[in-house]
Amino acid sequence: MKAAIVYESLYGNTHAIANAIAQGLEGIAEPHVMSVEEAGQAQPTATDLLVVGGPTHIHGMSRKPMWELAVKDALEHPEKGLVPAATAGGPGLRAWFESLDKTTGKAAAFDTRLEGNELLTGHASKGIAKRLRQHGLELIAEPASFLVDATNQLLPGELDRAREWGKTLGTAISATT
Numbered sequence: 001m002k003a004a005i006v007y008e009s010l011y012g013n014t015h016a017i018a019n020a021i022a023q024g025l026e027g028i029a030e031p032h033v034m035s036v037e038e039a040g041q042a043q044p045t046a047t048d049l050l051v052v053g054g055p056t057h058i059h060g061m062s063r064k065p066m067w068e069l070a071v072k073d074a075l076e077h078p079e080k081g082l083v084p085a086a087t088a089g090g091p092g093l094r095a096w097f098e099s100l101d102k103t104t105g106k107a108a109a110f111d112t113r114l115e116g117n118e119l120l121t122g123h124a125s126k127g128i129a130k131r132l133r134q135h136g137l138e139l140i141a142e143p144a145s146f147l148v149d150a151t152n153q154l155l156p157g158e159l160d161r162a163r164e165w166g167k168t169l170g171t172a173i174s175a176t177t
């Protein structure tokens with residue numbers, strides 16, 4: 001079984017979570033982690049499971065202007081210790097979904113977001129899940145959020161939780177194929 005994990009990440013948290021999800025899938029499926037920029041080069045082909053994740057920006061999926069402001073802020077204020085990924089400023093998940101053909105298969109959505117009440121923080125995974133469904137994919141798990149603190153560090157235990165989530169996805173997909 002093949003699994004594609006497509007992520008958008010400005011500061012690396014969502015990328016790290018994507019890698020941990022892949023680790024959880026290993027042994028059950030053959031995971032392939034790719035940034036949304038890489039995924040934009042080609043439609044994900046022949047995959048049994050498509051997992052898509054991104055950072056929560058202003059309560060939902062990132063938008064290009066906000067992304068550009070965040071990159072500018074990080075570059076102008078190095079004391080904050082935020083390092084934009086080399087690919088930051090690429091098309092982003094919203095544009096990628098617009099270019100994605102309708103398809104069939106199984107999928108799951110995740111995000112990273114601030115710790116706290118999700119009614120206040122919002123979560124990008126809801127919008128991602130909606131777009132996966134609109135493209136014809138069947139969600140095999142509830143959208144998942146992995147949490148960071150106010151300094152943009154993943155909370156202790158979140159990488160382990162992502163590995164466990166990946167394992168759960170792998171088990172669910174192997175039961176249905």
Ligand SMILES: Cc1cc2nc3c(=O)[nH]c(=O)nc-3n(C[C@H](O)[C@H](O)[C@H](O)COP(=O)(O)O)c2cc1C
Nearest residue numbers: 009010011012013014055056058059112113114121
């Ligand atoms: C411009 C911007 C807006 C953000 N808005 C929210 C928000 O509305 N809710 C939230 O929970 N986190 C918000 N965050 C925090 C990010 O979701 C969090 O830092 C995430 O882990 C970043 O992922 P990345 O390291 O993969 O870029 C925001 C971060 C930035 C840079």
